[in-house]
Amino acid sequence: MTSRIPVNDLARHAALIRDELRRAVDRVIQSGWYVLGAECEAFEGEFARYCGVSHCVGVGNGTDGIEIALRAFGIGRGSRVATVANAGFYTTTALLALGAEPIYVDVDPNSQLMDVEDLGRVIDGKSISAIVVTHLFGLLCDMDAIFKISKASGIPILEDCAQAHGAAHLGRKAGSFGHAASFSFYPTKNLGALGDGGAITTNDRNLAAQLRSLRQYGWESKYRAVVSGGRNSRLDEMQAAILRAKLPLLEGWNRRRRTIAARYSAEIVNPRVACPRARGEEYVAHLYVVTCKDRDGLRTHLSDALISTDVHYPIPDHQQPVLAGKLEGATLPVTEALAPRILTLPCYPELTDGEVTRVIETVNDW
Numbered sequence: 001m002t003s004r005i006p007v008n009d010l011a012r013h014a015a016l017i018r019d020e021l022r023r024a025v026d027r028v029i030q031s032g033w034y035v036l037g038a039e040c041e042a043f044e045g046e047f048a049r050y051c052g053v054s055h056c057v058g059v060g061n062g063t064d065g066i067e068i069a070l071r072a073f074g075i076g077r078g079s080r081v082a083t084v085a086n087a088g089f090y091t092t093t094a095l096l097a098l099g100a101e102p103i104y105v106d107v108d109p110n111s112q113l114m115d116v117e118d119l120g121r122v123i124d125g126k127s128i129s130a131i132v133v134t135h136l137f138g139l140l141c142d143m144d145a146i147f148k149i150s151k152a153s154g155i156p157i158l159e160d161c162a163q164a165h166g167a168a169h170l171g172r173k174a175g176s177f178g179h180a181a182s183f184s185f186y187p188t189k190n191l192g193a194l195g196d197g198g199a200i201t202t203n204d205r206n207l208a209a210q211l212r213s214l215r216q217y218g219w220e221s222k223y224r225a226v227v228s229g230g231r232n233s234r235l236d237e238m239q240a241a242i243l244r245a246k247l248p249l250l251e252g253w254n255r256r257r258r259t260i261a262a263r264y265s266a267e268i269v270n271p272r273v274a275c276p277r278a279r280g281e282e283y284v285a286h287l288y289v290v291t292c293k294d295r296d297g298l299r300t301h302l303s304d305a306l307i308s309t310d311v312h313y314p315i316p317d318h319q320q321p322v323l324a325g326k327l328e329g330a331t332l333p334v335t336e337a338l339a340p341r342i343l344t345l346p347c348y349p350e351l352t353d354g355e356v357t358r359v360i361e362t363v364n365d366w
């Protein structure tokens with residue numbers, strides 16, 4: 001009997017590293033210290049080294065990472081921040097929490113990443129205080145091109161690396177390009193905890209100090225609040241220890257993801273289905289997203305063959321009901337045209353070669 005191929009399978013993932021996870025959790029239980037201790041500090045050092053930056057600050061989740069980093073940039077009520085509308089409403093959530101206004105930039109129809117020309121238009125036309133650049137689906141944005149456009153203006157850049165742990169350009173990793181970068185360790189991410197977690201990376205020592213205050217009540221030292229806009233958003237010891245156990249395995253998992261994505265791009269030959277082109281180190285295949293005019297037809301065909309899929313993301317940010325009537329008429333033709341066509345195929349390290357073949361053959365049969 002054929003069994004269903006889920007769009008992700010965290011139980012499979014955890015089963016393969018159960019001993020490492022158990023050791024990490026036991027160490028924390030034994031330590032008697034559960035929030036902001038030795039594990040978090042060690043993970044911050046290890047993850048900073050992995051990303052090739054000088055500072056890493058653990059926070060509660062990726063959305064808080066975006067909010068806290070932007071707060072440290074000086075973003076607040078009335079600030080305008082350029083970002084994309086196809087990345088799942090996370091950055092918009094952070095902006096709304098800050099009282100800032102999202103200024104949406106359209107995306108490139110092939111990469112689905114921020115359209116650099118459109119960013120130029122937005123920078124020229126609006127007074128923008130920061131740019132959030134999302135390495136969507138695990139594909140690094142063209143940071144050279146983005147800096148070329150933004151440099152003269154001096155606008156600070158935050159990389160959203162929630163889907164791009166380990167993506168690199170000429171050996172330089174995601175999270176080391178912007179003035180700061182935020183990461184999520186939500187369980188499904190390329191590097192995921194067993195619960196919520198996040199981090200912010202930067203090479204700016206003063207900014208790092210600011211971030212450390214902001215994640216804990218605005219404290220400069222214990223019980224002395226100095227920085228306004230403080231939060232309680234911390235990476236706990238349990239999650240930090242789990243992430244330390246998993247970090248050494250990340251490169252191998254990313255290679256496996258990339259191999260699966262490369263097979264899809266080479267072997268899916270159905271003319272009605274457009275695949276992303278094969279990529280190198282700049283893509284860590286967090287999500288493998290195809291486009292198709294009859295997306296729902298393809299989705300039903302796969303589901304009937306016991307292959308689960310998902311849509312990342314069905315509703316562009318500017319069309320979310322919660323924003324109705326609140327934004328001055330943003331129109332994003334490419335973003336809007338892509339939303340009903342995108343479909344995410346299963347792509348995670350624990351898929352077997354046989355399952356990958358089954359997905360390919362089922363798409364080609366349609």
Ligand SMILES: *Cc1c(COP(=O)(O)O)cnc(C)c1O
Nearest residue numbers: 061062063087090162163184186
């Ligand atoms: C997951 C994700 C986030 C948010 O992370 P959480 O930890 O769930 O808050 C932000 N941006 C992108 C692109 C994501 O995929």
